Amino acid sequence: MTSPYLIRFTSPIGRIELQADDTALTTLTIERDGALPHDDLPEHPSPLLAAARAQLEEYFAGRRTDFDLPVRLHGTPFQQAVWAELQRLGWGEATSYGALAAAVGRPGSARAIGGAVGANPMPIIVGCHRVLASDGRITGYSGGQGVSTKLWLLGHEQIGFAA
Template sequence: MTNVYLIRLNSPIGRLELVADDEAITSLSIERDGILPHDAEAERPNAVLEAARVQLIEYFAGQRLEFDVPVRLTGTPFQLAVWAELERLHWGEATSYGSLAAAVGRPGASRAIGGAVGANPVPIIVGCHRVLATDGRITGYSGGEGVPTKLWLLGHEQIGFAA
């Protein structure tokens, strides 16, 4: 049986909750309406989570441009392909749903791409906030308080978008 570890930390976009196994981060949740998925559980830190905490604090302070903590993503083959493309994006880079669809060999599947992006279990570290509509508009965000959270992350990384 795999051990499960948990930490929380404050951030400019609300409290964050990270879950990990013995070797990798498995989820990151951004507070929504003051609630996190495992609020009732006690924190159980481990070395992976402590490293992630430090890296996230550095990211929010503008001192870290990329994450190097191990992440274990679990999903369908399609989701994994989309998330692998998200992992290729760097600080300040954006892509579109259409470009992601082409990159995973599914041109025209922008709506399915949106579903996969929205299901990303490790936002921020796997930068799903960096995905915009083809015309540069913000079409939504499933983390935290939604679009306001995405706006903050885009502004933090100085990523331009269309109004």
């Protein structure tokens, strides 16, 4: 089911599609291979989506380091716990899958953490790009064009990583 409000805009990492309901953002999708999930639907803007677009454009321009937007993240209780930890990370901060597992009380569950991170419906705003392997390597990214999108976001926030 799609949310009633929808906009798209161009960013340095490709087109972005934002959806919202009456009170919160519900999804942010980064274009993959030239397509967005709802390219077939007309845009239906809202004041909240306009504010989100403005804040994201400020982020991409380097003038914003945090977001002041309501989000509604639909997922399992485990996913919700992981996403809540991601929301604690600020601009330029990174964590590991193992550290996230420990933070949500599930040490040793880094693979499950990876699944929850990859299912994040609000990348960038809920900074899943800030999660690295315990040795600082990039292990993947589910948004946009994958690792190349993550590399751009890490570079933008000046987050170091292991090659």
